[in-house]
Amino acid sequence: MSKASLNTQGTEKQQCPVQPKVKAQDPWAHQAKIPGVNYVIAVASGKGGVGKSTVAVNIAAALSTIGKKVGVLDLDVYGPSLPMMVGIHKPPNVLNGKIQPIEKYGMCFLSFGMFVSENAPVIWRGPLVAKLVNQFFDDTEWESLDYLIIDLPPGTGDVQLSMVQRIKVSGAIMVTTPQDLALLDVQKGADMFKKVNVPVLGIVENMSFLRCPHCGKEIEVFKGQGGELESKRLGVPLLGAIPLDPDLTITSDLGMPEVLTHKESSITKIFLEVAREIDKLLLK
Numbered sequence: 001m002s003k004a005s006l007n008t009q010g011t012e013k014q015q016c017p018v019q020p021k022v023k024a025q026d027p028w029a030h031q032a033k034i035p036g037v038n039y040v041i042a043v044a045s046g047k048g049g050v051g052k053s054t055v056a057v058n059i060a061a062a063l064s065t066i067g068k069k070v071g072v073l074d075l076d077v078y079g080p081s082l083p084m085m086v087g088i089h090k091p092p093n094v095l096n097g098k099i100q101p102i103e104k105y106g107m108c109f110l111s112f113g114m115f116v117s118e119n120a121p122v123i124w125r126g127p128l129v130a131k132l133v134n135q136f137f138d139d140t141e142w143e144s145l146d147y148l149i150i151d152l153p154p155g156t157g158d159v160q161l162s163m164v165q166r167i168k169v170s171g172a173i174m175v176t177t178p179q180d181l182a183l184l185d186v187q188k189g190a191d192m193f194k195k196v197n198v199p200v201l202g203i204v205e206n207m208s209f210l211r212c213p214h215c216g217k218e219i220e221v222f223k224g225q226g227g228e229l230e231s232k233r234l235g236v237p238l239l240g241a242i243p244l245d246p247d248l249t250i251t252s253d254l255g256m257p258e259v260l261t262h263k264e265s266s267i268t269k270i271f272l273e274v275a276r277e278i279d280k281l282l283l284k
């Protein structure tokens with residue numbers, strides 16, 4: 001009974017004599033560091049409209065404020081919002097075949113939205129998305145950066161997969177809103193990062209509360225503790241809770257991030273705390 005063993009019914013179970021000849025490929029074999037970039041941070045959520053781009057741009061501005069050299073790459077090829085959020089409406093230069101990210105506010109920025117008209121509908125299928133994402137990584141000349149912040153589209157689709165296959169991501173920051181419905185999608189997003197060996201650094205809860213402009217009381221607009229629950233489930237810190245505040249929408253729409261426009265605001269202080277915490281976590 002050399003190539004067989006007994007199963008629970010006592011009958012013989014034959015082992016397959018044919019061994020697979022194809023070796024399983026390591027899906028992460030092509031992950032590479034981006035030349036000159038120290039840490040790559042992905043800002044993500046399984047859900048749309050929770051404030052990923054707002055949080056990404058303001059975390060970038062906060063890291064820059066505490067003295068870091070920062071770049072922002074908007075990988076939302078379906079609905080790029082970086083051009084509007086930082087007020088850049090021209091395509092970047094290309095020098096010797098390399099895209100030169102555009103400098104503004106002491107940072108540098110690149111978005112697919114800088115190459116197309118803002119109103120153009122963007123329809124991309126899987127292979128094209130992968131090609132475009134790889135081109136952003138292969139053909140862009142970032143200057144020496146402490147941090148490259150990547151703003152991702154919602155979900156766990158082609159962009160996320162192409163990114164983690166191509167570059168070494170230092171960590172992900174998951175953005176959620178307090179309510180359960182948002183939390184379920186955020187959990188899916190966080191679990192995807194765990195699966196592909198990207199550590200989740202922490203959670204940012206956005207639209208956590210509204211401060212009453214009359215009495216200063218905190219109003220829970222969306223009921224729930226999404227940020228806290230997800231941070232406990234993953235065993236990672238809740239990095240910050242950002243209030244719902246019209247200022248954030250206004251500054252984003254004007255192309256001037258809140259952190260750079262209202263340097264003393266309570267929201268800016270929260271983003272600065274988040275930035276310091278991220279810096280500490282990565283230096284550990």
Ligand SMILES: Nc1ncnc2c1ncn2[C@@H]1O[C@H](COP(=O)(O)OP(=O)(O)OP(=O)(O)O)[C@@H](O)[C@H]1O
Binds near residue numbers: 051055079153249
């Ligand atoms: N804390 C906040 N207070 C007020 N408005 C906010 C806040 N966070 C985000 N917003 C606004 O909500 C809208 C959606 O935000 P944002 O574009 O950052 O979300 P997103 O998750 O990146 O969306 P998408 O999934 O489409 O990429 C924007 O108009 C933004 O200005």
Ligand SMILES: [Mg+2]
Binds near residue numbers: 052054153
């Ligand atoms: Mg966005």
